[in-house]
Amino acid sequence: MKYALLVHESQEYFARRKEPGSIAAGRAYGEALQAAGVFVGGAGLESPQAATTVSVRDGKRQVHDGPYAETKEFLAGFAIIDVPNLDVALEWAARHPAAGHSSVEVRPLLGSYFAVGGNLPS
Amino acid sequence: MTNESATYAAIEAVARNAYGRLIAFLAARSGDVAGAEDALGDAFVAALERWHVDGIPQKPEAWLLHVARNRLIDAARRNQVRQRSEKFLQQIAEEAETVAAAHEHFPDERLKLLFVCTHPAIEAAACTPLMLQTVLGIDAARIASAFLVSPAAMSQRLVRAKSKIRDAAIPFCVPDPPEWNERLSFVLDAIYAAYTTGWESLMEVSSTLHALASDAIAIGRTLVQLMPTEPEAHGLLALMLHCEARRAARYSSNGEFVPLDKQDTARWSRPMIDEAEKHLLTAAAFKRIGRYQLEAAIQSIHANRAVTGCIDWPEIVLLYEGLAQIGPGIGSLVGRAVALAQAGNPAAGFAALEEIPANRIVNYQPYWAARGHLLQLLNQKVQARKAFTRAASLADDAALREYLFKRSAGNI
Numbered sequence: 033m034k035y036a037l038l039v040h041e042s043q044e045y046f047a048r049r050k051e052p053g054s055i056a057a058g059r060a061y062g063e064a065l066q067a068a069g070v071f072v073g074g075a076g077l078e079s080p081q082a083a084t085t086v087s088v089r090d091g092k093r094q095v096h097d098g099p100y101a102e103t104k105e106f107l108a109g110f111a112i113i114d115v116p117n118l119d120v121a122l123e124w125a126a127r128h129p130a131a132g133h134s135s136v137e138v139r140p141l142l143g144s145y146f147a148v149g150g151n152l153p154s
Numbered sequence: 155m156t157n158e159s160a161t162y163a164a165i166e167a168v169a170r171n172a173y174g175r176l177i178a179f180l181a182a183r184s185g186d187v188a189g190a191e192d193a194l195g196d197a198f199v200a201a202l203e204r205w206h207v208d209g210i211p212q213k214p215e216a217w218l219l220h221v222a223r224n225r226l227i228d229a230a231r232r233n234q235v236r237q238r239s240e241k242f243l244q245q246i247a248e249e250a251e252t253v254a255a256a257h258e259h260f261p262d263e264r265l266k267l268l269f270v271c272t273h274p275a276i277e278a279a280a281c282t283p284l285m286l287q288t289v290l291g292i293d294a295a296r297i298a299s300a301f302l303v304s305p306a307a308m309s310q311r312l313v314r315a316k317s318k319i320r321d322a323a324i325p326f327c328v329p330d331p332p333e334w335n336e337r338l339s340f341v342l343d344a345i346y347a348a349y350t351t352g353w354e355s356l357m358e359v360s361s362t363l364h365a366l367a368s369d370a371i372a373i374g375r376t377l378v379q380l381m382p383t384e385p386e387a388h389g390l391l392a393l394m395l396h397c398e399a400r401r402a403a404r405y406s407s408n409g410e411f412v413p414l415d416k417q418d419t420a421r422w423s424r425p426m427i428d429e430a431e432k433h434l435l436t437a438a439a440f441k442r443i444g445r446y447q448l449e450a451a452i453q454s455i456h457a458n459r460a461v462t463g464c465i466d467w468p469e470i471v472l473l474y475e476g477l478a479q480i481g482p483g484i485g486s487l488v489g490r491a492v493a494l495a496q497a498g499n500p501a502a503g504f505a506a507l508e509e510i511p512a513n514r515i516v517n518y519q520p521y522w523a524a525r526g527h528l529l530q531l532l533n534q535k536v537q538a539r540k541a542f543t544r545a546a547s548l549a550d551d552a553a554l555r556e557y558l559f560k561r562s563a564g565n566i
Contacts, residue, residue, distance in 0.1 A: 033323045117325035118275060140322050 034072060034114050034141040035121040041108035041134040046079065049108065057129035058109075065113060070124065074111030108134070112141065161206035165198060168214045173291035174376075176218060178263040180226070181270075181319075182326035183249070187288055188316040189226060197221035215260045220251070264289055265380040266326040268373075271315075272340035273324050280315040282344045282351070287312060289376070290369055300351055300366045342390050342446060345373050349394045364401075370394060378433065388437035389447030395430035396453035399423040411557035419460035427457050448477045452489070467497035484514050484521070492524045500531040519548035523558060535564065 041049070048054055058076065065071035085096040099106070108130065115121050118138070125136040173194070180190035197218040211217040270276075271285040283301060286292045298308035318324070329337040352367030374391040381387050403421035406412055434454055437447050452473045455466050474490035477483070487510050495503030507525055515521040522545035529538035542562030549555040560566050 117323045118273075119325050119327075119329075122275070138322075 033117060033121075034112055035118075036137075036139045036141060037074070037111045037113060037121070037125050037128060038107060038137040038139060039109045039128065039130045039134060040105045040137060041130055042105050045130070045133050046106070046108055049076065054129070061127065061129055062111075064127065065111065065124065068124075070113045070115050070120075072112040072114050074109065074113075076109035077107060080106050105134070158206050161202065161210070164205065164210045164214070165201050168201075168218070169198060169291060172215045172218070172260065174264050174267065174289040175260050175262055176215060176222065177288050177291075178267040178326075179219070179261060180222060181288070182263045182266050184226065185323055185326065186316075186320045187270075188313070188320065189229065190222075191288070191316075193222040193225035193229065194218065196225045223251075262380065263326070264376060265328055268341050268344075268377070268380075269328055269337055270319060270324055270326055272337070272344045273319075274337075274340065275322060275324055276315050276318060277311070280311045281340070282347045283308060284312060284315050285344050285373065286348055286366075286369060289373060292369060296365075338384065338386065339445075341377070342386055345370055345377065346390060346394070346446070348373070349397070367394075367398060367401075371398060383440065385437035385440040385442050386444040386446050388433040389444060389450045392430040392433040392437065392450035393446050393453060395426045395433070396450060396457055399426035399430065399457070405553060409553055411551070411553040413557070414456055415459070415465060422457070422460055427460070430454070430457070443476065443480075445477065445480050448473050448480070449486075465496070467493050471497050484510070484518055488518070488521050488524050492527065495528050495531055500528055504528045504532060517548055519545050521545075522548060523561075526558075526561060530561075538562075539564065 049058075062071070062074070065074075080099045083099050085099060087094050087096075111128075113121060113124055115124065118140075121138050125131060125138045128136050130136060176194050177187065177190050180193060181187045184190060200221045201214075201218060205211070267288055268285060271288060272281045276284065283294075283297045286297050287294060294309045294312055295305040297312075298305040301308065303311075349367055349370035352364060352370060371391070371394050374387075374394050377387045378391050399422050400414070400417060402423070403417040403419070404412060412418075430450065431454060434447065434450050437450075452470055455470055455473075459465050470493040471490060474486050474493055477486040478490060488507070491503045491506035491510075493503075494500075494506055504525075507521070507528060510521065522541050526538045526540075526542035526545055529535075529541055539562050542558050546555050546558035546562060549558055557566075
């Protein structure tokens with residue numbers, strides 16, 4: 033069963049993510065995921081100001097600067113993990129360094145309905 | 155009895171005894187509560203068709219399980235998205251067959267189901283309804299009426315919760331020690347919520363709500379069987395039984411509300427009190443105190459009035475203090491204040507009431523009734539009247555409202 037851990041951070045903490053302590057904590061967390069053999073993929077994200085939004089309407093490509101709406105919290109990073117069930121996913125989410133000040137949304141990836149043997153087709 | 159009604163009665167009996175077990179067994183293996191319910195529903199329909207022709211099978215649960223697993227496999231075949239689970243379902247089926255053939259008693263996985271229903275990842279408002287539906291097989295419409303929401307809204311809430319269990323893969327397992335206490339408290343609280351929802355409407359003894367209180371006690375008894383060494387499970391059951399024992403005494407013969415300390419103890423149910431006391435004693439032997447044991451112990455002291463004719467208020471004060479240490483719920487803070495007053499110190503009781511944060515008591519009827527009572531003891535009639543009026547305006551039970559208005563008018 034694969035889950036996305038979506039890290040929602042406030043502006044305040046987002047601004048501190050490049051501090052050495054934050055970087056070290058993030059790296060250690062990534063290594064722990066790898067060591068446990070549950071890491072599928074993931075990354076931190078640049079700020080929403082660096083984002084460009086694309087949509088296609090009536091065959092026409094529309095490109096906008098930035099994300100849709102100004103929000104106080106935004107997606108700061110994500111990880112995809114492969115674990116047996118939600119409780120294990122929640123354990124990993126709780127270990128995320130951002131969980132102490134921001135929040136980590138745990139979302140199952142679209143796939144098998146069954147927890148046991150429910151791997152996504154690759 | 156005709157053949158058909160005999161079949162119907164047999165199916166009903168099996169359904170009552172085995173529904174929760176069968177759902178738990180299937181859902182624990184598929185992770186899909188709704189799918190298990192559908193399959194089992196089909197199996198019951200098939201039983202209605204077959205049993206009055208072929209007779210009731212020797213192991214009705216095994217028969218139902220056999221049909222249900224075939225339905226699960228059919229459903230998986232029909233559904234392309236779930237095709238990959240077919241092998242897995244086959245595996246369930248084999249396991250189910252083995253279990254059905256080998257054991258005298260069907261395996262009981264309802265504890266796992268209880269922990270799933272009260273998992274913190276499930277919307278809080280759905281936990282108790284979900285538990286009632288899956289463990290006891292109570293239909294959504296009846297649950298809806300008990301929780302004062304429309305059947306459509308309740309169905310939707312239940313469907314959402316079951317989808318969450320399946321899609322997020324909430325595991326069917328009993329949590330380990332670090333989480334055990336908190337997760338257990340969710341299970342206990344959900345059962346108690348079912349009980350209090352049933353308790354709140356008191357007048358209509360035959361109403362859905364009254365039945366809900368009995369349902370909650372049924373789950374409480376099951377829980378004690380499933381975790382015989384957990385004192386809080388015994389404590390919760392004892393608490394519910396003590397309250398339930400007094401149901402008939404809560405109203406006079408002409409429907410007037412009778413407060414606990416004025417109830418005719420002859421109208422209390424002795425067998426229920428005895429059962430409650432037995433569980434409280436069992437719980438005490440484990441020497442691990444908890445919220446429900448303390449609350450049950452308070453009720454036990456009230457129950458003791460049937461024997462001694464008086465209430466040991468100082469002991470009740472101590473128990474409320476224990477409760478406040480564990481986690482001060484608004485109910486126990488108010489209870490402690492009243493107990494202090496009844497133990498002979500109304501001024502201290504009133505001071506304790508005054509310490510409760512104002513934002514917690516705005517709409518809390520028992521606080522205003524307690525305040526009225528304590529002010530009356532302190533001979534502050536005008537203030538007492540105001541408090542009782544406020545309490546009456548917050549009461550949702552007609553008889554209780556009338557009683558509080560009478561106290562407000564100084565008639566009692």
